[in-house]
Amino acid sequence: MPTVSMTVNGKSVSAEVEPRTLLVQYLREHLGLTGTHVGCDTSQCGACVVHVNGESAKSCTILAMQVEGADVATIEGLADGDTLHPMQEAFRENHGLQCGFCTPGVVMSALDLVRTNADPSEREVREWLEGNLCRCTGYHNIVKSILAGAKAMQG
Amino acid sequence: MSETGIGAAVRRVEDKRFLTGRGKYIDDIDQRGQLYAWMLRSPHAHARINGVDTATASQAPGVVAIFTGADMAADEVGGIPCAWQIHNKDGSPMHEPPHPPLAVDKVRHVGDQVAVVIAETKAQARDAAELIAVDYDVLPAAIDMDLALADNASLVHDDVPNNLCFDWEIGDKDATEAAFAKADHVVSIDIVNNRLIPNAMEPRAAIAQYEPSNGNYTLHTTTQNPHVIRLLMGAFVLQIPEHKLRIIAPDVGGGFGSKIFHYAEEAILTWASAKVPQPIKWTAERSESFITDAHGRDHETHAELAMDKGGNFLGLRVSTKANIGAYLSTFGAAVPTYLHGTLMAGVYTTPAIYCEVKTVFTNTVPVDAYRGAGRPECTYLLERLVTKAAREIGMDPVEIRQKNMIQPDQFPYQTPVALEYDVGNYPASLDTALQASDYAGFEKRRAESESNDKRRGIGISTYIEACGIAPSAVAGALGARAGLYESAQVRVHPTGSVTVYTGSHSHGQGHETTFAQLVSESFGIPIEQVEIKHGDTGEVQFGMGTYGSRSIAVGGPAILKACNKIIDKATKIVAHILEASESDIEFKDGKFTVSGTDREMAFAEVSLAAYVPHNYPIEELEPGLDENAFYDPLNFSYPAGCHICEVEIDPETGDVDITNFTAVDDVGRVINPMIVEGQVHGGLAQGIGQALLEGCVYDDSGQLLTGSYMDYTMPRADNLPNLNVGTQSVLGASNPLEVKGVGEVGAIGSPPAVINAILDALAPLGVDDISMPATSAKVWQAIQNA
Amino acid sequence: MYNFNYQKATSRDDAISARSSADDGSYLAGGMTLIPTLKQRLAKPSDVIDLAAIDDLAGITDDGGAITIGAMTTHAAVANSDVVASKIPALAALAGHIGDPQVRNRGTIGGSIANNDPAADYPAGCVGLNATIITNKREISADDFFTDLFETVLEDGELITAVSFPVADKAAYAKFPNPASRYAIVGVMVAQTGGETRAAVTGASQSGVYRAADIEAALGDGLDAAAAKAVKVSADGLNSDIHASAEYRAHLISIMASRAATAAG
Known part of the structure; x- marks a missing residue:
């Protein structure tokens, strides 16, 4: 089996994998980073969103081999010790999550929005979330959380 | 109000783990030596199985075992049971054909399990499953309900004539006929309540484990009610006694009803885990969820409303066909009957009501409870019909509702369809919603839209539901085979911290916070000193689980009851230690005081005394501070409210934009307003989804055409507006917390508000009917046909 | 897998x-x-x-009268490119509405057009803007490139290296998305380039992207939106599925063409 190496949440990791191993499988099954979830098999739900070289990507639609040498960030790498990232804190403060399953992907997606658009409008947030399905919140408080998180990140 | 007690918008205890990726859903858990299962599923809707050849597959790399229906039958494994028994009009019981976990003679829907492959990796199991050769004789499929009921229909179950599971009725037929005989106006409507796919974001998953040394089984499963699964699977399917079977439902990623039911995979895995014997994990692919998670709704109804000259309701006649799918799922029989027919009074004083329901087997996925379960179907029917009646007699849709509503002084109100509403104020909810939605300003907004070549409409729904399921005595009379109480254990530790074991299950509702608030309030202690445990039959004494908006209404009072037992016992301890009479002890703000004195004991001092009994009435009281309670309400609770939807339609494309959505809900006492609002938001999104976007489509051969998110439209953020939600509560009367329940109101009240708004917008174009989901394509077509 | x-x-x-x-x-x-x-x-x-490690397959170059986009350039890169936004804003807007943000971060123009999904946006962009598809072997006009559903003239192993878009005088893309998949039920790229008016339609036809001659005639030199809207497009040969009938698609072709024409100005 080929070997793949990358940086995940700032740590160098390397493993032998079958070529068909998806990035999300590598994260969950090899690295035990189970915060990244799988909610569909057609690349639509976004529960698996991580950052690859700083950009949001669906880890269920990337082979682990494709990100050889890349810098990958997952939900587990966001908080600073016991202190939540401002976006995580905004979700907590605004009840932006219920069952929590879609949440890691939504938060990682939201951070990519703020990277490209520091002060998004409500409409821009809603449109950005096209790749993230949530069945619990009706998105109302997710949108509120992201707007608050973006503001907090501007600090 | 304390900072973390009843009424406080406490931020959720559970959020930190979910936000940091440290939630533990079943697929996040691995057991040492774990194998993986892949289910070989039927590609046909209906076929006879002549043989299953597993020889080649068994030799495939990594394969440990392959089992078929014949293997389970040889072990005399039972069928998946139904928890409700419904009776026909003639008193005979419904048909309950067997539901073997792995198909034996026939497959009855696309997705039915035919074999399970167990291998060292999931990929190997799936690879091997492709090597299994199943010899099928494909049979004609019964898909459409009318065709399934026809005399020449293909039979889903050979011994169920006309595929009719049961033919049920409620209400007074003669009185209703008499009401129609004297009516001045009769309004009729034909309604389809579209079939939905629940789509909790976490696919179902399970890990079964057997310990040969002591015969103990442990099943981790994505369920809303672990004790119910233990009972159903242990007693009826696998004959495993409770003390040898532990069910764990850890973090569960949404349920909406779809994770209530006992599913075949749970039994297959548990049974197989003893054969192998190694732990076995199964996680559904989303495409499997679409063809195996119980679907929701799927009713066809004809209804008629009789009115006098003044628009007063005289009688209601309802005839429903309900699709039950290929097998009776756990609650399947209850949904179109006691969760549907009993709500036909709505919020109105209609004096005579008759409702009949034919429930039909088809070669489709079983249909069972999905958020609202029967009540959205009833509400949609009533609120469409009432709005249509207003239009036909030229009355304002607000006025017809006000005229026929049960008034606040009429409670308790006995409806003609079994239920007794305890309290409510329906006109107040309606008034509040009218103001919150600026109903009065609508015509101005309509004119603005029309000046932009758009069509604007407004729609109202005034709904009621019965939830807090259920009073056991009532449920039993209605056909439930179990009592539906709830249990709680409150364990106060020596230093005053508290662990609560609840039979309710949280899969997004925030029980770890709301329930902790009850305890915080009850004991006057900070919420940080309280931990809520749920979802493990090995820890929690018993429980009936979470569905039917019952957690706060039934599970909550159970906790309160146990807390009160703790306070009673603590009072005795304090009386002894402070040498006072029990009747003189007051408990307030976390302190026990001898009234009229400055003698007091803090809560933690009492708990320490209970466990460190140096000065303790050991001859009168056992040490410890740990109490159990079972709570069973005497009535359902009856949340009600008013939803008002405003839409703007682009007649060129048929695109419907919800510009405003207002929900005013009476949910009784609010424990955590932040969580209550969130529950309403989520329910509304599912209701709006049903009205505008979601619909399950089968072709005539029984293939699911909406089998992935490519074709099944899930509401996305940009489909929904900001939601204007609020509560207008009359305190509940059926339980000591005075709560009513909030999980389902959004999904129940909203669909007719949306459709009524669309029809209001399109009425000037001559459109008088549209079915859900009102997609752009359908709206455009309706305009063309008008 | x-x-x-x-x-x-x-x-x-x-x-x-x-x-x-x-x-x-x-x-x-x-x-x-x-x-x-x-x-x-x-x-x-x-x-x-x-193909991701081949460094000369990605990138956007301004060739004056045309923009050349490397085959491995992502949709996000096209959507956010200043060059594309200033020269062919319709193309940037099209790329900015393909799929969702995560698809745009990974998906590429070369991959999209090689796949020729009949409901994808780029085929309409290429045909409407009269692009040239450049491969390791040859240059192919977009008109000739897309042959049928999921079919192109690419030979086995032939590799798209870039796509060249002439700078349009006026252009806009209007899409009516499938509510579930968000692919186009109908998408129309309307463009006027060097005196030629084009209207390329995706999502609608049973044989994939095509130029709508009736719409183009109606649009004329002035991109007449009202005239496009008035065209009664025939439903013959159009897709009909659970999301949209052929008649609805036919109607949407006129409406989307008209809206694109208005947006193109």
Whole structure:
């Protein structure tokens, strides 16, 4: 089996994998980073969103081999010790999550929005979330959380 | 109000783990030596199985075992049971054909399990499953309900004539006929309540484990009610006694009803885990969820409303066909009957009501409870019909509702369809919603839209539901085979911290916070000193689980009851230690005081005394501070409210934009307003989804055409507006917390508000009917046909 | 997913030779279509040849009268490109509404047009803007490139290297998305380039992207939106499925063409 190496949440990791191993499988099954979830098999739900070289990507639609040498960030790498990232804190403060399953992907997606658009409008947030399905919140408080998180990140 | 007690918008205890990726859903858990299962599923809707050849597959790399229906039958494994028994009009019981976990003679829907492959990796199991050769004789499929009921229909179950599971009725037929005989106006409507796919974001998953040394089984499963699964699977399917079977439902990623039911995979895995014997994990692919998670709704109804000259309701006649799918799922029989027919009074004083329901087997996925379960179907029917009646007699849709509503002084109100509403104020909810939605300003907004070549409409729904399921005595009379109480254990530790074991299950509702608030309030202690445990039959004494908006209404009072037992016992301890009479002890703000004195004991001092009994009435009281309670309400609770939807339609494309959505809900006492609002938001999104976007489509051969998110439209953020939600509560009367329940109101009240708004917008174009989901394509077509 | 050999090509030649020596090789660009297809076990390539490490396949160059976009350029890069936004804003807008943000971060123009999904946006963009598809072997006019559903003139192993778009005088793309998949039910690229008016339609036809002659005639030199809206498009040969009838698609072609014409100004 080929070997793949990358940086995940700032740590160098390397493993032998079958070529068909998806990035999300590598994260969950090899690295035990189970915060990244799988909610569909057609690349639509976004529960698996991580950052690859700083950009949001669906880890269920990337082979682990494709990100050889890349810098990958997952939900587990966001908080600073016991202190939540401002976006995580905004979700907590605004009840932006219920069952929590879609949440890691939504938060990682939201951070990519703020990277490209520091002060998004409500409409821009809603449109950005096209790749993230949530069945619990009706998105109302997710949108509120992201707007608050973006503001907090501007600090 | 304390900072973390009843009424406080406490931020959720559970959020930190979910936000940091440290939630533990079943697929996040691995057991040492774990194998993986892949289910070989039927590609046909209906076929006879002549043989299953597993020889080649068994030799495939990594394969440990392959089992078929014949293997389970040889072990005399039972069928998946139904928890409700419904009776026909003639008193005979419904048909309950067997539901073997792995198909034996026939497959009855696309997705039915035919074999399970167990291998060292999931990929190997799936690879091997492709090597299994199943010899099928494909049979004609019964898909459409009318065709399934026809005399020449293909039979889903050979011994169920006309595929009719049961033919049920409620209400007074003669009185209703008499009401129609004297009516001045009769309004009729034909309604389809579209079939939905629940789509909790976490696919179902399970890990079964057997310990040969002591015969103990442990099943981790994505369920809303672990004790119910233990009972159903242990007693009826696998004959495993409770003390040898532990069910764990850890973090569960949404349920909406779809994770209530006992599913075949749970039994297959548990049974197989003893054969192998190694732990076995199964996680559904989303495409499997679409063809195996119980679907929701799927009713066809004809209804008629009789009115006098003044628009007063005289009688209601309802005839429903309900699709039950290929097998009776756990609650399947209850949904179109006691969760549907009993709500036909709505919020109105209609004096005579008759409702009949034919429930039909088809070669489709079983249909069972999905958020609202029967009540959205009833509400949609009533609120469409009432709005249509207003239009036909030229009355304002607000006025017809006000005229026929049960008034606040009429409670308790006995409806003609079994239920007794305890309290409510329906006109107040309606008034509040009218103001919150600026109903009065609508015509101005309509004119603005029309000046932009758009069509604007407004729609109202005034709904009621019965939830807090259920009073056991009532449920039993209605056909439930179990009592539906709830249990709680409150364990106060020596230093005053508290662990609560609840039979309710949280899969997004925030029980770890709301329930902790009850305890915080009850004991006057900070919420940080309280931990809520749920979802493990090995820890929690018993429980009936979470569905039917019952957690706060039934599970909550159970906790309160146990807390009160703790306070009673603590009072005795304090009386002894402070040498006072029990009747003189007051408990307030976390302190026990001898009234009229400055003698007091803090809560933690009492708990320490209970466990460190140096000065303790050991001859009168056992040490410890740990109490159990079972709570069973005497009535359902009856949340009600008013939803008002405003839409703007682009007649060129048929695109419907919800510009405003207002929900005013009476949910009784609010424990955590932040969580209550969130529950309403989520329910509304599912209701709006049903009205505008979601619909399950089968072709005539029984293939699911909406089998992935490519074709099944899930509401996305940009489909929904900001939601204007609020509560207008009359305190509940059926339980000591005075709560009513909030999980389902959004999904129940909203669909007719949306459709009524669309029809209001399109009425000037001559459109008088549209079915859900009102997609752009359908709206455009309706305009063309008008 | 079935297993396969994974190869990371380091140059165009490397990719082409890996593909030709494989039993049943498949190029992997952004993977936004190929990987879901593999996951559904709908394809079983012996070798997957990743093009991502070939550094001269991505990038956007301004050639004055045209913009050339490397085959491995992502939708996000096109959407956010200042060059594209200033020269052919319609193309940037089109790319900015393909799929969702994560698809745009990974999906590529080369991958999209090689796949020629009949409901994808780029085929309409290429035909409407009269693009030229450049491969390792030849240059192909977009009019000739897309042949049928999921079919192109690409030969086995032929590699798209870039797409060249002439700068349009006026252009806009209007899409009516499928509510579930968000692919186009109907998408129309209306463009006027050097005196020629084009209206390319995706999502609607049973044979994939096509130029709508009746719409083009109605649009005329002035991109007459009202005239486009008045065209009664025939439903013959259009798709009909659970989301949209052929008649609805026919109607939407006029409406989307008209809206694109208005947006193009």
